[in-house]
Amino acid sequence: MKILYVETQTGEAVYAGETSLRPVSQSIRLQIPGFPGGLIWNRPVAVRVQPPTGPEQTLPVRDITRLMQLLVVGLGLVGGLFTLLAWRIAKRKVQ
Amino acid sequence: MEEIAITPDEESQYLPSEVEMAQDTMDKFLETASVDAVFGIPVQHGDTLIIPSAEILSGMAFGVGYGSGTGEPEKSEGDGDKEAAVVGGSGGGGGGGGRILSRPVAVIVASPQGVRVEPIVDVTKIALAALTAVGFMIGMMLRMMNPRRAFPNDEE
Numbered sequence: 001m002k003i004l005y006v007e008t009q010t011g012e013a014v015y016a017g018e019t020s021l022r023p024v025s026q027s028i029r030l031q032i033p034g035f036p037g038g039l040i041w042n043r044p045v046a047v048r049v050q051p052p053t054g055p056e057q058t059l060p061v062r063d064i065t066r067l068m069q070l071l072v073v074g075l076g077l078v079g080g081l082f083t084l085l086a087w088r089i090a091k092r093k094v095q
Numbered sequence: 096m097e098e099i100a101i102t103p104d105e106e107s108q109y110l111p112s113e114v115e116m117a118q119d120t121m122d123k124f125l126e127t128a129s130v131d132a133v134f135g136i137p138v139q140h141g142d143t144l145i146i147p148s149a150e151i152l153s154g155m156a157f158g159v160g161y162g163s164g165t166g167e168p169e170k171s172e173g174d175g176d177k178e179a180a181v182v183g184g185s186g187g188g189g190g191g192g193g194r195i196l197s198r199p200v201a202v203i204v205a206s207p208q209g210v211r212v213e214p215i216v217d218v219t220k221i222a223l224a225a226l227t228a229v230g231f232m233i234g235m236m237l238r239m240m241n242p243r244r245a246f247p248n249d250e251e
Contacts, residue, residue, distance in 0.1 A: 011130030014137050016144035016205035023146065023203075027128035036117055037156030037191070040128045044148035047203050049210045057210075061148060061201045064214040069224040076228020080235045087239045 005029040008045065018052040117157050117189060124155050124193070134203075146203040157191020 011023040024046045031038035044061040051057070135147035163185030199215045 007128065009130045011134060014144070014146065016210070017142075017207070019205060019210065021144075021146065021203065021205060021210065023130055023134040023148070025130045025133040029125075029128055035156070036121065036158060037154070037193075038124070039154040040124070040152070042128055042133045042151040042153075044133045044150070044200055047146075047210070047212065049205075059203075059210060059212050061203075061212050062214060063150065063200050065198070065200075065217040065220055066150075068216070068221045072221060072224040072228050076225075076231050079228075080232045083232065083235060084239065 001033055003030060003032055005031065010048070013050075020050045022048040022050070024048060024058075117159055117191070120155070120157065120191070124153065127151065127153050127195075142207050144205040146205075147199065148201050148203065149197050149199045151195065151197045153193065153195040155191060155193025157189060159187070159189035161185070161187030 006026065006028050008024065008026050011025070013020040013022050015021075023044065026043055026045045028041045029038060030040075043063065046061055047059045049057045049059060132151055133148055135149070138145045138147075163183065165183035167182070198217065201215055202213045204211050204213055
């Protein structure tokens with residue numbers, strides 16, 4: 001019985017001159033069987049660019065805000081744990 | 096009040112409208128998991144095409160309930176020898192709630208110079224995360240400096 005569904009979808013092409021752009025998104029769906037409701041997280045993943053000449057390119061869509069948030073919180077946690085460790089070592093040396 | 100089991104006939108009296116409404120809402124909710132919800136309508140500005148993109152988090156839950164019951168037979172003064180009428184009733188209802196959170200992530204810019212993805216940085220959110228992290232570190236340091244509330248020794 002599946003609870004978590006991850007789907008990657010590609011949208012219809014949008015044309016900028018002769019270049020075609022295809023948006024790609026990912027949806028993560030949390031749905032408990034028998035429970036009326038759920039949670040859906042939709043996010044952009046990439047854009048597939050097909051120029052008039054040359055190969056298709058995939059440009060990733062990066063969520064800089066989310067990355068920075070995770071980095072800052074991660075640094076805070078690591079910093080806190082490092083301080084705790086340093087304090088314990090210093091205390092042991094004094095004793 | 097005596098509780099009785101609901102019969103299929105009684106159930107069907109409430110089920111169509113409430114369950115159908117709930118099902119419609121659920122279907123509309125599931126439709127949000129599409130590319131169109133994430134990428135906005137392209138905006139043409141001269142030679143440049145701009146496509147906005149956003150992250151969408153939506154959640155919802157609802158419930159439907161129904162029930163019925165019968166009471167003691169009641170006899171009024173004017174009824175004489177008539178059989179007492181059985182008092183009873185039934186009802187149904189439903190409710191639900193949901194929330195949609197949306198945040199711009201990036202803008203796709205297609206110009207004659209090429210296609211590029213311009214990220215949208217939410218400084219407020221980053222500052223809040225930084226304040227939380229700094230608060231955590233200060234709290235930990237204060238606890239370590241306070242001998243009464245300090246973390247226990249390994250030997251203890």
